[in-house]
Amino acid sequence: MKSDEFGPVVVSAxxxxxxxxxxxxxKPDWTTNIHEAYxxxxxxxxxxxxxxxxxxxxxxxxxxxxxxxxxxxxxxxIDKEVISFCAFKEALRYYGPSNYFHGKRDxxxx
Amino acid sequence: MESEIGKLYSYSGFDSxxxxxxxxxxxxxxxxxIKGFLTEEEFTPLRLLNxxxxxxxxxxxxxxxxxxxLNSEQLTQLAFIxxxxxxxxxxxxxxxxxxxNWPNLVDIPEILDSLAGVGMHAVQTSGNTIRNIxxxxxxxxxxxxxxxxxxxxxxxxxxxxxxxEFQFLxxxxxIAITGSLNDRAATRFHDIGLRIMLKNGQLGFEVSVGGxxxxxxxxxxxxxxxxxxxxxxxxxxxVISVWNLLGRRDNKYKARIKITLRELGSKEFQALVEKRFxxxxxxxxxxxSKTLEDIKLQFSSVQLIEMPLGNYQNRHKxxxxxxxxxxxxxxxHKITGYTIxxxxxxxxxxxxxxxxxxQMRMVANLAKQYSYDELRISKEQNIxxxxxxxxxxFDLYSMxxxxxxxxxxxxxxxxxxxxxxxxxxxxxxxxxxxxxxxLGVRFRDLDLEQKIGILKIKISGCINACGHHHLGHIGILxxxxxxxxxxxxxxxxxxxxxxxxxxxxxxxxxSKTEIVPVIEKLVNIYLALRLDDAETFxxxxxxxxxxxxxxxxxxxxxxxxxxx
Amino acid sequence: MRENNxxxxxxxxxxxxxxxxxxxxxxxxxxxxRVDFIDVTTDIVPQALSKLRDSRAVRINFANFKDxxxxxxxxxxxxxxxxxxxxxxxxxxxxxxxxLRRSGFDELxxxxxxxxxxxxxxxxxxxxxxxxxxQKRLGSSLIREP
Numbered sequence: 001m002k003s004d005e006f007g008p009v010v011v012s013a014x015x016x017x018x019x020x021x022x023x024x025x026x027k028p029d030w031t032t033n034i035h036e037a038y039x040x041x042x043x044x045x046x047x048x049x050x051x052x053x054x055x056x057x058x059x060x061x062x063x064x065x066x067x068x069x070x071x072x073x074x075x076x077x078i079d080k081e082v083i084s085f086c087a088f089k090e091a092l093r094y095y096g097p098s099n100y101f102h103g104k105r106d107x108x109x110x
Numbered sequence: 111m112e113s114e115i116g117k118l119y120s121y122s123g124f125d126s127x128x129x130x131x132x133x134x135x136x137x138x139x140x141x142x143x144i145k146g147f148l149t150e151e152e153f154t155p156l157r158l159l160n161x162x163x164x165x166x167x168x169x170x171x172x173x174x175x176x177x178x179x180l181n182s183e184q185l186t187q188l189a190f191i192x193x194x195x196x197x198x199x200x201x202x203x204x205x206x207x208x209x210x211n212w213p214n215l216v217d218i219p220e221i222l223d224s225l226a227g228v229g230m231h232a233v234q235t236s237g238n239t240i241r242n243i244x245x246x247x248x249x250x251x252x253x254x255x256x257x258x259x260x261x262x263x264x265x266x267x268x269x270x271x272x273x274x275e276f277q278f279l280x281x282x283x284x285i286a287i288t289g290s291l292n293d294r295a296a297t298r299f300h301d302i303g304l305r306i307m308l309k310n311g312q313l314g315f316e317v318s319v320g321g322x323x324x325x326x327x328x329x330x331x332x333x334x335x336x337x338x339x340x341x342x343x344x345x346x347x348x349v350i351s352v353w354n355l356l357g358r359r360d361n362k363y364k365a366r367i368k369i370t371l372r373e374l375g376s377k378e379f380q381a382l383v384e385k386r387f388x389x390x391x392x393x394x395x396x397x398x399s400k401t402l403e404d405i406k407l408q409f410s411s412v413q414l415i416e417m418p419l420g421n422y423q424n425r426h427k428x429x430x431x432x433x434x435x436x437x438x439x440x441x442x443h444k445i446t447g448y449t450i451x452x453x454x455x456x457x458x459x460x461x462x463x464x465x466x467x468x469q470m471r472m473v474a475n476l477a478k479q480y481s482y483d484e485l486r487i488s489k490e491q492n493i494x495x496x497x498x499x500x501x502x503x504f505d506l507y508s509m510x511x512x513x514x515x516x517x518x519x520x521x522x523x524x525x526x527x528x529x530x531x532x533x534x535x536x537x538x539x540x541x542x543x544x545x546x547x548x549l550g551v552r553f554r555d556l557d558l559e560q561k562i563g564i565l566k567i568k569i570s571g572c573i574n575a576c577g578h579h580h581l582g583h584i585g586i587l588x589x590x591x592x593x594x595x596x597x598x599x600x601x602x603x604x605x606x607x608x609x610x611x612x613x614x615x616x617x618x619x620x621s622k623t624e625i626v627p628v629i630e631k632l633v634n635i636y637l638a639l640r641l642d643d644a645e646t647f648x649x650x651x652x653x654x655x656x657x658x659x660x661x662x663x664x665x666x667x668x669x670x671x672x673x674x
Numbered sequence: 675m676r677e678n679n680x681x682x683x684x685x686x687x688x689x690x691x692x693x694x695x696x697x698x699x700x701x702x703x704x705x706x707x708r709v710d711f712i713d714v715t716t717d718i719v720p721q722a723l724s725k726l727r728d729s730r731a732v733r734i735n736f737a738n739f740k741d742x743x744x745x746x747x748x749x750x751x752x753x754x755x756x757x758x759x760x761x762x763x764x765x766x767x768x769x770x771x772x773x774l775r776r777s778g779f780d781e782l783x784x785x786x787x788x789x790x791x792x793x794x795x796x797x798x799x800x801x802x803x804x805x806x807x808x809q810k811r812l813g814s815s816l817i818r819e820p
Contacts, residue, residue, distance in 0.1 A: 016144070018214050019168035057150065069150050069164060087593040089532060089539070093166050097211075097533035099461045099543045102197060128806045138799070139769065147793050152767055155740065238740070268808050274776035275749055278742025343812065354746045355720065359737075389753060397813030 007041040009073045010034070011053045012090075016067035021093055023074075024053055030068065034083055034094060039076065046073055118181055118484060119264045119408050121229040128271070129226040132233060136160045137219035144216070159239060159277060161232030162218055165536050171210045171218060172235040173225060177245035177263035177287075178206030178487040180230075182474035185485055187228040189470035195221055200470065202455060202463040204527060204578055205284075206244050206487045207235055211534055233271060238279045240270035240350070244286045246294045247488035251450050251496040253442050256306050257313060259289035261405045262342065265398065268405075269343055276350055280357030281365035283350060284322070296489065296581065296605045298330045299323055301367045302349055307336055314338045319349055319379070320371035323575035327612045328368045333380040341391065343398045348386040352379070414445050414482070420501035432507050434560065435518035440503065443496075449503065451481070451495040452488070453510060454517040454525060458550035461543050462528045463491030472513045480506050489578075490527055492520065523558075523565045523633070524550040527578055531571025531588060532595070538571035540588025540595035540622075545569055548626050553633075562633060565647040568603070581605045583648045584632060585613040586625065597625040599632070601659060602651045617660050618669045628667060635662050695789050696761075697771065698781040699801050702789070711761060716743040723747060724754040732756070733783065736764030745777040752778035768792050771800030776807065 011024035015032075022030040023037035028049075031037060040046045053071030075086040085091040096102050121129075136156075143153040157163075161172040173188070180188075188208055192200045195217050196210040203209055213221060225231055235242050243266045250258045266285060270276065276283070288295040289306040297303030303318040315337045321330025337345050349367075356374065358364045364373075371379050426433055441450040453473055455463050465473070473493055477485045480502045481495035488494055498506060510516040519525045526549060529535065531542030546569055553559050568582030572589070579585030585600040596619040603613030620628050633647075639658060640650045651659070696703045711733035712726055718734075726732055732751070736744045744762055751760065762774050763783040774782055789797060804810070 014164055016150075017216060019164055021167060067144075087590075088595060089590065089593070092532055092541070096167055097543075098541065099533055099547065100197070124806075124811065128808070131806045135769070135799075138796070142792070142796060147791065147796065148767075152739065156767070156769060238742075265812075269812050271808050272806075273809055274773040275745040276742070277773060278740050278745070278770075280742075351746050351750075355743050359741065359743075389750070393753065393813075395813040397811065401812055 006043045007046065008039045008076045008078055009041075009046050010037040010039055010076060011046075011049050011071050012037075012074045013053060013057070013071040014069045016069050022068070024049060024071070028052055028056075039078070118179060119260070119405060122408070125229065125268075126226070129229075129231050129233075132160075132231065132272070133219060133222040133226055136222060140215060140219060155237055155278070158237035159234060160218075160222070161235035162215075163236060163536070165211070165534055166532075167534070168212050169215055169218070170534065171213050171221060171232055172203070173208050173210070173230060173232045174235045174242045175206050175208060175230075175487050176267050177243050177249070177260055178247050178489075179245075179249075179260065180485050180487070181483050182478040182485065184228045184230055185470050185474040185477070187224060187230070189467035189474070191221055191224060192467040192470065194224075199464050199466045201461070201530060202465065202487050202491050202493070204463075204489045204491060204529070204576060205242060206247070206489060207242055208487070209530070211530075236282075237277070238281050238283075239277050240273065240279075240283045240285065243267050243270070244284070244295055244300070244489065246288045246290055247486040247494045248294060248441065248450055248496065249289060249486075251443050251448075252290045252292075252294075253444050254291040255289050255444060256291070256308055257289045258409075259287045259304075259306055261402060261409055262289075262304070262306075262339075263287050264405050264409075265343065265402050266346070268401070269347075269398070275354065279350070279354055280359050281362060283353075283367070285346070293606060294488075296578075297321075298610045299327075299578075299581070299605060300330065302346060303330050304342075304346075309336050312338065315342060317345065317349075319383075320366075320368040320376070322366060322368050323578060323580050324366070325363060325573040325575075326366075326368060327575070327580040328372075329610050329612070331371060331376045333376065333383060340399055341387070344391045344394045345383075345387055348383050348390060351390070352382045352386050356382075414448060414497060414499075416447060417499050417501050419447070422500050422503060425504040429504075431511075431516075431518070432504060435507055435516055436503065438518045438522060439520045447500055449498050449500055451498045451503070451506065452520045453493040453495065453515050454519055455492050455515075456519055456525045456550065457514055457517045458519075458524050458554040459547050460550070462526050462546045465493070469513055469515060472509070473515065476506060476509055490520075490525065492525070519559060521564050521566070522560070523553050523562050523567060526550060526567045526569060527582070528569040529571050529576035531569075531577075535571060535576075537574055538588070539573075539590040540571050540597065542569040542571040542577055542586075542588055545586060545588075545597070545625060549629060552626055552630060556630075558633070558637075561643070562637070563643070563646055565633070567629070579603070580612045582613060583646075583651070584629060586629075589619060591619070595622045596620070597622070599625075599628065601632075601656055602648065604648060614656050616656065617664060620667060624667055628663060631663055631666060632659060635659055693786050694763075694783050695786045696781050696783050697789070697797055699775070699803075701798065701801075702794070705783070709759060711759075713763075716741050716747060718747065720747065720750045723751050727751070727754045727756045729756075729758055731759040731761065733761040733763050734779075736762060736766060738764065739766045739770065744779075745773055748774070748778040768796035768800055771797065772803030775800075775803040776809070 015022050026038040057068045077084045139156050142148045163170045195213045201209045243263045245263045249260050284300045285302045286295040286297045286300040287304040299321045305316045317334040318330035318332045353367045439452045480498045482497045486494035526546040528542040528546040532538040566583045568578045569586040570577035570579040579587045581603040587598040589596045598619040599616040600613030604611050636647045709731040711731045715735045734744045760779050762779045
């Protein structure tokens with residue numbers, strides 16, 4: 001990340017029960033759909049939201065919020081409302097493996 | 111004439127009870143995690159000790175196939191698990207295990223129960239502990255075998271399982287054992303490598319320590335030329351005991367025993383091991399030797415029956431596809447008339463090491479019918495049927511052909527070893543599988559495979575080197591450069607008894623679109639340079655060195671300075 | 675890989691009451707201070723530890739639950755002939771109690787908060803540590819049965 005500009009970023013994690021890739025929403029809740037994720041454009045705010053994710057990871061209760069593993073920030077590119085990932089690795093993480101079509105996402109092998 | 115071979119170890123009541131208890135414990139651990147009694151930090155090492163990773167898209171369960179040996183019932187059960195809890199396939203690994211990529215956390219205890227039902231488990235396939243013991247996939251069948259290493263491997267399995275001192279080691283610990291002159295287990299690239307030796311009629315082991323690949327590839331150092339077989343277990347325990355106290359815990363990249371050995375000096379390390387060995391040797395009261403004898407009996411013997419060759423010679427003469435398959439995939443057996451068959455899981459264009467549940471069931475049935483119910487998984491990610499009579503080869507071949515498993519490419523350029531890479535693995539920096547698939551298809555289309563001959567390509571998706579790229583005649587290492595995949599090439603790696611070499615870096619890396627043409631170019635350079643058809647890629651490389659390869663490659667694929 | 679640029683983003687609670695429980699095969703006890711323990715850490719070299727072999731009570735302090743050195747130290751110390759009380763101290767997991775006992779420890783001293791957090795039932799499950807024990811079966815163990 002360059003120091004003068006920041007974001008856009010989202011908070012991502014894995015779901016404890018399924019391992020699924022999940023994103024933090026504005027509510028705050030978790031979603032598997034990147035389009036529902038809360039997009040952050042400010043560094044201080046990103047820290048606050050990451051902290052929110054981490055707090056949820058360490059909650060000890062039966063509520064759904066505690067089923068979150070290893071939250072971190074993912075950088076995005078947003079061009080005319082089309083969302084893409086800055087790192088290839090993050091795109092692959094979101095869309096699923098490229099050797100089989102598992103039908104998890106609309107994904108064509110690049 | 112009838113000849114005996116060792117048969118499979120079958121679980122004792124003790125083993126079964128242990129696994130049942132262990133699964134019960136893990137079920138509790140999962141419950142404690144879900145209810146929040148365990149934090150993720152606490153749960154992680156516990157789940158890893160039971161083979162469970164949280165990967166990129168999902169959980170991944172790595173099931174142990176101890177020393178790579180299984181029977182048809184077990185393989186059939188793996189197929190059942192693939193259908194029930196995965197997406198209908200499994201991935202055989204370079205450490206002779208199988209991985210399932212799509213289970214949910216709450217399903218794991220049930221999967222472990224169904225494994226326990228056929229005497230299998232996922233214990234210690236991960237974590238900072240003694241991992242699944244690996245061995246020669248031809249054990250018990252190889253022509254060059256001094257003694258079958260499998261009973262020793264099973265003894266190691268029992269001893270290392272839930273070992274109270276060694277569940278929280280500085281880092282993972284891998285042991286490989288071979289009983290043959292020709293080392294098919296790459297023992298010199300393990301934390302401990304054990305080679306069975308004969309000395310003055312006495313059986314024992316040569317012990318090497320501190321070998322490994324990863325970010326610091328090292329060939330193991332022999333610290334005991336000859337260890338009498340009775341001292342086998344206390345000596346292995348001494349090595350790990352010394353390292354458990356000295357291994358670095360401040361930096362995980364410096365925690366492996368190879369670094370301890372380097373920092374301390376191998377002489378000093380060896381002295382400490384010998385001293386510890388003197389201390390603990392007498393605490394072994396002989397029960398280990400007695401257990402070994404019991405295990406040898408458990409590997410109950412089977413009589414291989416002498417049979418006529420039947421129509422083998424005619425088929426071999428008539429059918430070129432069969433002839434090719436026999437040439438590349440079939441190895442001599444220690445008993446005349448029998449052979450060792452390697453079933454290639456490298457069908458051109460497929461994911462290396464993957465088998466569908468249907469294929470698993472099919473091969474399981476073939477093993478039952480033709481190979482005395484025995485199967486092996488090799489570190490080259492293929493399946494081995496160790497005891498097939500030559501007269502059955504054509505029928506076997508025909509059945510494999512129907513299942514799409516008759517690729518006659520063992521040891522050839524499309525018999526590619528590849529880790530799961532970025533497609534599945536959280537640690538990876540680039541994909542391995544698409545490269546393997548593209549290379550397989552490319553060389554099939556060029557129809558050059560048989561002409562090229564023996565050429566081993568090994569691909570890793572990160573510096574941890576699960577794809578053993580350092581040991582490939584051509585090795586490919588996937589990295590990340592500015593968010594994109596980038597591939598480095600190493601040449602001349604090999605692992606054999608006489609010579610072990612770590613591959614040498616060709617130079618700056620290549621993009622995803624360049625790498626397949628680069629490999630094709632390397633092969634063409636070799637074909638132009640080789641003295642005759644019999645000279646392999648590795649032999650040519652050793653004769654001419656790396657320069658003729660690098661010079662031509664970078665002429666055709668010049669690097670911009672920025673990329674270098 | 676996942677380095678965040680946010681400072682102090684961890685939420686671990688480092689303050690803790692000092693009150694501890696002792697876990698043995700008979701359950702939970704509060705500290706009775708009947709014996710004075712000699713404290714050592716898991717950094718100690720085996721030769722230094724062996725000098726304490728005639729002591730009445732030694733307490734090995736684990737740095738954290740991933741610190742597996744204590745298990746080997748205990749085994750070597752018992753091998754040296756130590757007959758006294760050997761106690762482990764540190765934030766270990768209930769699942770490690772059996773490893774402690776099998777390695778030669780008698781008991782574990784641990785903050786009562788940590789005991790509570792894991793639930794007492796989880797700790798009590800470890801008391802059955804002597805069954806399903808491969809190493810004992812192979813004779814590579816010095817463990818005294820209860």
